[in-house]
Amino acid sequence: MICCEKCFKDAEIKGIIRSLKRKGDCETCRSKNAFIYDTNENNELTDNFNHLLGIYTSVSSLPKEFPKEKLSLLKDTLKDKWNIFNIGSEWIYLLIRDICKEKYEEDPELFDSPVGILEMNESAELKAYSILIDHNWDVFKEEIKTNNRFHKSYINTSALEALFSYMEINIEKGQKLYRARISNQNGYPIAEMGAPPAGKSSSGRVNPEGINYLYLAAENKTAISEVRAAAYDYVTVGEFILEEDVTVVDFTEIDKISPFSGIDVLQLAINIEHLNKINIEIAKPLRRNDSPLEYLPTQYIADFIKSLQSKNGQRYAGIKYKSTLHMEGFNIAFFDEKLFKCTNALVYEVDKVDYRYQPLDE
Ligand SMILES: [Zn+2]
Structure with a gap:
């Protein structure tokens, strides 16, 4: 054939x-x-x-x-x-x-x-291979939100570390990325375009309250969509230049991890659905009345990634994930804003927003 x-x-x-x-x-x-x-x-x-x-x-x-x-x-x-x-x-x-x-x-x-x-049906084997031991993502979420916040008994850290090493991508020095802030028509100066000061940031999908990460987008359209500016708002978009080569964990290409790349195929087969759930959860937009507890599961995963080293011995600099507000767009949350220099800040006026909505099922 x-x-x-x-x-x-x-x-x-x-x-x-x-x-x-x-x-x-x-x-x-x-x-x-x-x-x-x-x-x-x-x-x-x-x-x-x-x-x-x-x-x-x-x-x-x-x-x-x-x-x-x-x-x-x-x-x-x-x-x-x-x-x-x-x-x-x-x-x-x-x-x-x-x-x-x-x-x-x-x-x-x-x-x-x-x-x-x-x-999949043998408890001891599953515990060794599954990143969530013998639970699923929803059980882990509930546990970390309501019962046991800092205990690792629900996460198989060595399995997770092994899988992340197949999700690494390198980003080269000089890469330009964007961050937007809703502003007035005069915009923000470059000095105010970085992450909020330490101790001042509210919690997000990746950062816990008080720990400031720099959330950047690959395109300025994605950055403007991410701040959810309304029609006729002014938005300042800062351009950030990466000052050194870094490695990040890329959740956007989970479905492209090849089982033929040398990875432990059994480990990948058992975990692919868990990884997809983490990806969906990180990319979910924040809602105005979300409880900060909602973000704990992904913050936990991000904090773990921050503690790990990539294959080249450097610590991971951040996490790349899909934008749900701008289709085709992606974002990267960086753990250290000092990796970047903001070189330009331009003010835009939003002249049209395309709202799409649907009735919520009862
Ligand atoms: Zn063919």
């Missing part, structure tokens, strides 16, 4: 297929003159997929009490839980069977009947 680079979303797999330098027409996704992989002649993807498939067990080999809701067909799991393929589940079935021919001959059930991850 012939597939091609375009049949996949996963960057590692695309890279392997491109490196084979074979061009032709794809019989799977019908792309013409693409970099192709022929399962009859190539085997460069076999080890990668055998390794990934190795975390799954077919239903007949799982214990009887394994929860049925955690079972699904391999082709559906590969389509829905992983961001590997660009093709439908029927094509995934045919392709994976050909890529992993020998595994299919040894254990056809793995491909043809429902599968599950054995460790």
